[in-house]
Each structure stands twice: as C-alpha cells, then as structure tokens.
Amino acid sequence: MAVKIRMTRIGRRHRPFFRINAIDSRKPRDGKILEKLGHYDPIVKDPEKQLVLNVERVQYWLDKGAIPSDTVSDMLVKKGIKHKYAEERAARRDRARAIARAKDVPFDKADRVAIEKAAQAAEEQAKADADAKVKAEKEEAKAKEEAAKAAEAAPAVEEAAQAAEEQAKADADAKANAEKEKVKAEKEEAKAKEEAAKAAEEAPAVEKAKEEAPAAPAAEEAKEEAKVEEDAPKAKKPKAKKAEPEAEAKEESSEEKSNES
Numbered sequence: 001m002a003v004k005i006r007m008t009r010i011g012r013r014h015r016p017f018f019r020i021n022a023i024d025s026r027k028p029r030d031g032k033i034l035e036k037l038g039h040y041d042p043i044v045k046d047p048e049k050q051l052v053l054n055v056e057r058v059q060y061w062l063d064k065g066a067i068p069s070d071t072v073s074d075m076l077v078k079k080g081i082k083h084k085y086a087e088e089r090a091a092r093r094d095r096a097r098a099i100a101r102a103k104d105v106p107f108d109k110a111d112r113v114a115i116e117k118a119a120q121a122a123e124e125q126a127k128a129d130a131d132a133k134v135k136a137e138k139e140e141a142k143a144k145e146e147a148a149k150a151a152e153a154a155p156a157v158e159e160a161a162q163a164a165e166e167q168a169k170a171d172a173d174a175k176a177n178a179e180k181e182k183v184k185a186e187k188e189e190a191k192a193k194e195e196a197a198k199a200a201e202e203a204p205a206v207e208k209a210k211e212e213a214p215a216a217p218a219a220e221e222a223k224e225e226a227k228v229e230e231d232a233p234k235a236k237k238p239k240a241k242k243a244e245p246e247a248e249a250k251e252e253s254s255e256e257k258s259n260e261s
Contacts, residue, residue: 002024002025002026002065002067003022003023003024003025003034003061003064003065003066003067004022004023004024004025004066004067004068004069005020005021005022005023005037005058005061005062005066005067005068005069005072006020006021006023006029006068006069006071006072007019007020007021007040007069007071007072008021008023008029008030008033015043016042016043017039017040017041017043018039018040018041018042019036019038019039019040020036020037020038020039020040020053020072020075021033021034021035021036021037022034022035022037022057022061022066025067035057035061037053037054037057037058037061038051038052038053038054038058039052040052040075051075051078051079053075053076053079053081055079055081058076058081059081062081062083067085068083068085068086070089073085073086073089074086097111
C-alpha cells in the first residue's frame, strides 16, 4: 500500500484550516485517513503556532516509505524534519533550473520576474544612453555656436574695451585738471582775501593821511600871513610897495603848492 502525507482543507469560506494526514494514495483527497499527524492554520498571526506536527509519527511514516506532497515537504523542511524525498525534489529542481537557464527560458516565477526586471533595466539603460547622447550632441552644437559668436564678437569687444580704457583715461585726466583748477582757484581766492584784508587794514591810515594833507599848507599860509602882518608896520613906506610883489609871489607859490597837493 502506497501512503502519502498530504493536507485536507476543512475550514469554512475565507477561514481556511488544514489537517495533515497520512492517507492511502488510492483514496480520494477527503476520503478515509490512516492517521492524523497535525494541522496548519494560516490565520494565526504567530508563525510558530501556525504549524503543529506530531514529529514522531511523521518520522515513523516517512521511515515506512510515505511520500509527502510538495507543500507538506516544504513544511517539514522548515520544521527541521529532513527526508530523502525533499533532497530528491531539490536535486530535480536544480537540474531543471540549469536546463532552463541553458536554454534561456524562465524556470519559475522568480526567474520570470528577474528576466523581466533585467529586460526593463536594459531598456531604461538604452533609453538613458540615447538621451545622454542626444544631450551631449546638443551641448556640443551649442558650444560650437557660442564659440563662433564669440569669435565674431571678439573685435567689437576689443574695440569696446579700448574705448572704455580711453574714456577712463580721459575721465582721469579731466578729473586731475579739475583738481588742479580747483587748487589754483583756491590759492587765488586765498590771495585775494589776503589782499582785501591788507587793504582793509590800510584804508583808515590812507583816509587819515588824505584828510591831514590839505590842512598843512593852509596852516603854513596862515602863519606866513601873520608874520607878514607883523612885519608890515615896521617896514618903511617905499619898502611896502616893494613888499607887495613879494607877498603876491608868496601867495602864488602857496596856491601852486596847494594845487599840487
């Protein structure tokens, strides 16, 4: 009798629950069982409590030649129960995977996903390379255009720089001349102020001299007339006639002196 170890679902809808049984391979899935070996409850949150097994009885049936289903075999391996069927199955899968890879064909879902990701990455890389190439060509064309424009504009730039230099030099010269003129004007203004101050200091003395100048000849003339009048009675009559021309001459000389002053 061939014995298999497989799961039987007994849970309700949306609430799965599985029993792990030793069953005659000739019986239907939900037929009569030989022995209950444990259960599997995927709803339980604790992974350690999801799978419950009677390890001794499982090992007994494995020793008797019972063959576990693929799902139960994976559960036994995860639980630490090693058996020859798991090793044979792993060896078969490795051989099949090697053949598939040699033919460049995906072996399972993981291989299909990896191949799709690799193809997508290669496509994205090719697109990125193409975009980078186009961008580099555009930048190169732009650089050449800018170099050509710079070469055309170089004489104008040089002339503008020369004109700016000449203008700066002219401005500097004009500023220097303006400074010189300003200094010169300040010196002339200071000199004029000094002369004005000196003239203002000398003005009272000049006016006083002008006022005193006409008074001196008049005083001398009056003194001479007084002297003549004193000497007149003492002189003789004939001499008086002679003195008249002398007095007239003195008066004329005094008038000339006053006119000269």
